[in-house]
Amino acid sequence: MANDETHQINEVVQRLARRYPQVAPDRVEQIVHDAQQRFLGRPIRDFIPLFVERIANGKLATPAR
Template sequence: MQTPDEERELAEVIDRLTKRFPTASTAEVEGAVNVEYLALQGNPVRDFVPVLVEKQAKKRLKHSHSPSEE
């Protein structure tokens, strides 16, 4: 279950990854984030879930899109 903080942090992850991968659609970025979030759903320690989700979603998106220079 997402906490309000997790929900806000995941929205920020989606925003950052959408900017980093401009050739990826928002739906693709959201999909990558959701896949990685669901993979960690049963994890009892929630503090680092958004960070871990962002790292894994970034790897997933790199396979099909080039990141922009920042």
């Protein structure tokens, strides 16, 4: 189960890195993993990659002020 989630999170990183080529790939990865940290310890893991992608996409889509 954890390997499946890890695989899905890696796919999120790749997808967002392609969607936001102006952002350094390591920055995209950091944003995704920061979003994932919000869900540590949650017992139900099925939708975590979806939530992580939404959070990270929102941060990447909003220009820094």
